[in-house]
Amino acid sequence: MVARESICLRRLAGGRRGGIVGFSRFLANPRVTVEALVEGWGAEIAEACAGRHVLAIQDTSEINFATTKERDRGLGEIGKGVGRGVLLHAMLGLDAETGGILGLASGKVWTRNGRVSTPHKKRPLSEKETERWLTTPQAAKAVLHRAALVTEISDREIDIYEKWAHLPQPGFHILTRANVDRSVKEGGGNLSTAPLQPAGAAVIELRARPGRPARTAQLVARFGRVTLKRPSHLANQGAALAKTIEVSLVEVSEVDAPADAEPILWRLLTTHAVEDAAMAWRVVGWYRQRWTIEQFFRTLKQQGLQLEDSQLESAERLIKLTAIAARAACTIMQLVQARDGQSAQQAEIVFSPAEIKTLHALLPEVEGKTVLQKNPHPPNSLAWAGWIIAKLGGWDGYPKSKPHGPITFRHGLEYFRSIAYGWRLRDV
Structure with a gap:
């Protein structure tokens, strides 16, 4: 896949029928499991992480395979229920000092099997897809045990209280962008009103993304300690979830944004101690590395391997193919970085x-x-x-x-x- 930058079995086999049959049998073999393929992701990074500060960035991407009513290939719904495909959740490890990609640490590949009738709020976390945001870093802890320090990074989707309560441990920190204006003990009772210290200003280049062209942004930052309150809907968890959790808050806001642009406002929560302006901007720099996993998904799909073009007939084989292609996409990115x-x-x-x-x-x-x-x-x-x-x-x-x-x-x-x-x- 790396050599031909393709997931097409015909291209991988160089047009040789024996090769095509061999690849197909490999994907169909019941002893080749997606769990084993994903576990194999960590072999490289387990060695490469030794003695480093690793940024462990996790995110989910939908792999939308073309289907019709007559040919759904056994795939479940994705997105808003219009498309059908596979979901890939991956944790990508980076060297915190250089941004170099060390490899894939852990993850999950699956397709949905129908719809769940029980309302989301009435289901325990173990019965929700949200659980992947906790099980993936938990699995990565064993893979990254030789690292000097690990900082898990994720975006707003996974700013859930259970994560703050269960994941942190000595040497394993969390950095997440706040999803809502959380209740805190300090100030007026919310993140937006918490008393913070100024950390100065900086000019950064914002990368283009869908709906936002690239631009230069002037940012100002503030920082301080806040105490998160356990949300009311989790009160029945009792001693399983602490009533409060103390974390650091780094707030980044954009000044003089263009009239037609939405100003940047990041409220970054982390278990790292942030005691001065230099550390506040270091946290901002770590969070900005999150774009690397978006590039990883692009390499897997539109800009590289074009995984969504696969014509394999069954969901089982497409899931395995996705797990293998993820590793290939990581290698391609490492080659580009190595230049x-x-x-x-x-x-x-x-x-x-x-x-x-x-x-x-x-x-x-x-x-x-x-x-x-x-x-x-x-x-x-x-x-x-x-x-x-x-x-x-x-x-x-x-x-x-x-x-x-x-x-x-x-x-x-x-x-x-x-x-x-x-x-x-x-x-x-």
Whole structure:
């Protein structure tokens, strides 16, 4: 999938019928479970996280597969009930210092099986899809146990009290954007009226997103400690949920926003101690890394593997395919990141030992005579391998040239796989 940037079984098999049949049998094999595939995500990051501060970012995406009334493929409803497909919940691990992608830590892939008649508020958390926001980080704790520090990051959807009550532990922190103006003990009784200290101003570049073009924004921040009150609808939980939880609040607001734009207002809640302005802006920087998981979903769908175009006939196989494609999308993003040499990952996470030998053999062929045309990265690093692949894909190699992106990597990988196959046959 990484080499061909596709999930089409015909393309993956190079048009060979035996390969197509083999892939199909793999996905149909009952011993190949989605649980095992998802568990396998963590193998890489378990090693890479050692001694680092890891930002563990989680989010959910809907994979909308084309269906008709006669051909629903066994898929359940997604969105507002119009489409049918699979839901992918993933936790992506980043190095907090560099933003380098370390790998996928945990997650879940499923399709809905009909509708639940019991009202949402009358069901326990264990019977709601919301539970994934707690079970995923709980599973990730074992995978990331070698990390020096972990900060789980999520957006407004999962600002639920149970998460604040159950997830934090020494070395495992939470950073979430508040969904509502929560009740607190301080000030006038809400987050919006809590007494906070000023943290100064900063100018940031906002990335484009649906309904909002990219723009430069001037932000001001405030910070302080607040005490969250347990919501009234959870009062029957008794001792299982603490009546109050103390957290830090960092409020970020935009000044002089364009007349046609909605001003930025983030109320970021975290279990980290925020005692000065520098730490407040550090928390803002960590939260802004959340965009990486949105890029991950785009790489999986429209901008990369085009997972939603799959024509597999059953939900069971589509769920497994999604789990495999998620890992491939993560690798593609690591290759793109490696082009600047900041990820510090090793080539072995993407390439086999035989392929790394091929890369060494190719290096003299793609390097130029001048210093500017030499591979500047440490041998056997992912950045070193990515530089060679980019050269094979048509990049000129000069530092001042436009950075190579996914399309260049795809072309380079396709060319490289052909060379590597021939290199394996050299002694036959």
